[in-house]
Amino acid sequence: MKIEAEELKEIAIEILRGLKASEDEAALVAESLVQADMRGIDTHGVHFLTLLARRVDAGMIQIPTRVAVVKDEGAIAHLDGQDGLGQVAARRAMELCIQKAKAFGVGTVFVRNTNHVGILAFYGLMAAKQNMVGIAMCNAAASIAPWGGTRPFFGTNPMSIAIPGGSRDPVVLDMASSVVARGKIRRAERQRESIPPGWAFDESGSPTTDAAAAMKGTLMPIGGPKGYGLALMIDLLSGLLSGSLYGPQVKTFHEPLGPTGVGMCAMAIDVSRFMPLEQFSAILQGHLDHIRASEKAPGVARIYLPGEIEAEKAQKAARDGVDVSEATVRGLDELLARVKSPRRLAERAARH
Numbered sequence: 001m002k003i004e005a006e007e008l009k010e011i012a013i014e015i016l017r018g019l020k021a022s023e024d025e026a027a028l029v030a031e032s033l034v035q036a037d038m039r040g041i042d043t044h045g046v047h048f049l050t051l052l053a054r055r056v057d058a059g060m061i062q063i064p065t066r067v068a069v070v071k072d073e074g075a076i077a078h079l080d081g082q083d084g085l086g087q088v089a090a091r092r093a094m095e096l097c098i099q100k101a102k103a104f105g106v107g108t109v110f111v112r113n114t115n116h117v118g119i120l121a122f123y124g125l126m127a128a129k130q131n132m133v134g135i136a137m138c139n140a141a142a143s144i145a146p147w148g149g150t151r152p153f154f155g156t157n158p159m160s161i162a163i164p165g166g167s168r169d170p171v172v173l174d175m176a177s178s179v180v181a182r183g184k185i186r187r188a189e190r191q192r193e194s195i196p197p198g199w200a201f202d203e204s205g206s207p208t209t210d211a212a213a214a215m216k217g218t219l220m221p222i223g224g225p226k227g228y229g230l231a232l233m234i235d236l237l238s239g240l241l242s243g244s245l246y247g248p249q250v251k252t253f254h255e256p257l258g259p260t261g262v263g264m265c266a267m268a269i270d271v272s273r274f275m276p277l278e279q280f281s282a283i284l285q286g287h288l289d290h291i292r293a294s295e296k297a298p299g300v301a302r303i304y305l306p307g308e309i310e311a312e313k314a315q316k317a318a319r320d321g322v323d324v325s326e327a328t329v330r331g332l333d334e335l336l337a338r339v340k341s342p343r344r345l346a347e348r349a350a351r352h
Contacts, residue, residue, distance in 0.1 A: 001329060002321030003345065008046060009034050011332060011343060015049050018339025019056050022064045025088055032087045032118040037324065038317035039310035043183025044119050046324070050331040051254055053338070058256035061085070061115060067092050070112075070243075075104040078242070081114025083259045090117040090264055094126045094134065097268035101132050105273035110237075111264040112244035116140075116253040121174035121307065123266060124162030128170035131277055133269040134162040138262055139239040141252035143182050145218040146232075147225040150205035152218050153248050154231040156181060157238070162307075164271060166281025171288070172307030177231035178219035185214050186254075190327070239263040 003011075012030035021029065037045035055061040065084025071077060077096045081089035093109040100107025117123075120136040127134025140155025156176040163171040180199050188195050188211035200214030201207055208214055221227025239246030245261025253260050271280050292303050317323070324332075329345045336343050 001324055001326075001345070001348075003324050004321050005034055005038060005318055008037070008322050008324070011336065011345070012046055012049060014341050014343070015053075015332070015335045015339055018335070018341070019053060020063045021085070025063070025065060025085055028091055029085055029087045029118075032122050034322065035122055035314070036119045037322050038314040039119065039121070040313040041119055041181075041310070042323075042325070042328075043181045043187070045328070047328045047331060048116070048118075048253075049335055053335055055115075055253070055256055060256045060258065065089065072096075075100045075107055077107075077109045079109060079111045081111055081262075083113055083115065086115040086117035086262060086264075087122075089114040090123050090136070090138075090266070091126070093264060093266040094123040094136065094268065097134075097266050098127055098130050098132060101127075101268040101270040102130075105270050107268045109266045110242035111266070112242040112261075113259065114244075114262050114264060115260050116262065117264060119174060120158050120160035121162065121172050121310070124160040124172060124174070125170060127268040128162040128164045128172070130268075131164045131271055133164070133267075133271060134160075135267040135269075136160045136264065137234045137238050138264040139235045139244075139246060139250055140262065141250050141254075141260070142248040143219045144178055144221050144228065144231050145201070145205070147221065147228040150201070150203065150218070154228070154235055155250055156219065157231040157234040159230075159234055163284070164277075164281070166277070166285065168285060168288075169311050170307070171284075171305055172310070174307065174310070175222070177221055177227045177234065179222055179227075180219070182219060185211050185219070189215055234265075237265045241265075 009030045013026045016026035016029055033046045062084045065088040066082055067089050068080040068082055070080050089111045093111050096109045097107035123136040124134035137159035139157050142152035144154045145151055146153050156178040158176040160174040194209045195211050200219050202213040202217040235246050242263035244263030251257045251260045271277055294303055333344050333346050
């Protein structure tokens, strides 16, 4: 069913309040989750509220979140998320990056001991809206094997880079180190569907199209050994250097096995320290127009820039409503009942 974005945020906020989140936390996490759904990344959308509730029940997440400052000097800072909501620690990290970039031209902040932070584009765009380059990366629970191996060792370890677009939308790269997010394979397993070739390996290291076998095996890194190398480097920066967990030590958010120990690295670069902003924007737009006008391969109607498809999906969702699956509706209704809310999405769908 389709739900207006603002209504979906209100529902998420209501659930988060019921899970003891503060007003500010609830608004932030709701915005992050709904933005993911609007951009077509439903693996990181409002369905995560069900997983969050499980961690709350297991006493494995600290709400309200109290981010601690380990170090704050010059252009760098080091934060401890203290096993709270990942979005809270990640936003604080990027806020500090932006402040430091205004003062020093660049800002770098590491976060240790946090949880799933949601889509990384959310934080890169914070910087891009301030006419800065925003960079964010984090590690995750093991799902990729070292190239040639058969056992999960690294997470999908995503990264995002957002470039300010002046009068136009920012250019936003937001990608995992794997060909697909593990959430897509989980969904295929739930729906008893096969997965495309090239997504995953089974336990023996052989390519598979069986979602259940893929869940027991590993994900295909992008570009084979290149994706493995990228996952390793992100893990070293976000996990090891931040003082958080790394490699197979990082635990999944999907099961209450203990603190996830996710680490994050965030950076902001003030464009105006290197080139007048107007000059940068004019050169960038000319360059992007040339990319769009490139000669197209047979059957290709349009060349997209990174993040353009997601931005257009978000615009459509803002206009027409956010697509929410039946399973997610059921999960939200269960959580609404848990927090004593009179709202029920399934009932509304039945009336329509």
